[in-house]
Amino acid sequence: MGENNTAGFNDNKKFDEKSFEDLYRRAYPTLKKYAIYLVKDIEDAQLILNDVFISIWKNGTVLSNEKAYLFRAIKNAATNYHKSPKANLLSIDNEEEAPEIIDLKETPSQAVQNKDRNRMLYALIDQMPERRRLIFYMYRIDGFSYREIAVLLDISVRTVEDHLVKGFQFLQQKVLENRSEFR
Structure with a gap:
């Protein structure tokens, strides 16, 4: 996750679906671990993550420092999660894969x-x-x-x-x- 990237937008500051998808793919694994750490439940962590990304998508949020914004958004959502009743949350199954380091010169x-x-x-x-x-x-x-x-x-x-x-x-x-x- 780059420090000063503007996610979801292209050079003309218009909403860009490809940039948003790239942000989602790059950030999701780490944010999921962080959310699980905060709420202690995999399914609820995934719901929190999805809510944060849906909010970014719907609002067309410009992220000047995506790391700080996303982690703070997850932390705020987790805080709200602890305050609200769990009956409002839906379950979504989505498995995450561990990142893999690939050496292009290897046999x-x-x-x-x-x-x-x-x-x-x-x-x-x-x-x-x-x-x-x-x-x-x-x-x-x-x-x-x-x-x-x-x-x-x-x-x-x-x-x-x-x-x-x-x-x-x-x-x-x-x-x-x-x-x-x-x-």
């Missing part, structure tokens, strides 16, 4: 090995405590800075650093314990 066998390694790494990351996992994904996968994460999660930069250090130590320990699987 098919290397691609399979790399995919397996990525799958194992994601499985290890998923073993981390919930908050550490969210911070780790926000930093390593989505490219947020320590400061951005701290602001979005209302925690100190030092707490972000601590979670990341412990997360990297955990991964290093697990990879060393399972060296043969990561070769």
Whole structure:
């Protein structure tokens, strides 16, 4: 998610469906994890996300800093979710796929090995405590800075650093314990 992108609009500031779809595809996985963290329910998190994106679509919202806007919108929607009765929410099934890093120079066998390694790494990351996992994904996968994460999660930069250090130590320990699987 780019910091100063204007989502949903093309160069002429007219609503652009392709830009909006691109924003949705890029932002949805991370925002879903954040929403799940906030509301503790996958289906309700998906509903909150859909409501936020529908609102952006209907209102033609210009996002000058899409990361900050989207995370704040999700946080506000989650706060409203906790205040409102759950009977008003509908259920939508939509599975998310973990992002995959692709090396264009790799052979098919290397691609399979790399995919397996990525799958194992994601499985290890998923073993981390919930908050550490969210911070780790926000930093390593989505490219947020320590400061951005701290602001979005209302925690100190030092707490972000601590979670990341412990997360990297955990991964290093697990990879060393399972060296043969990561070769």
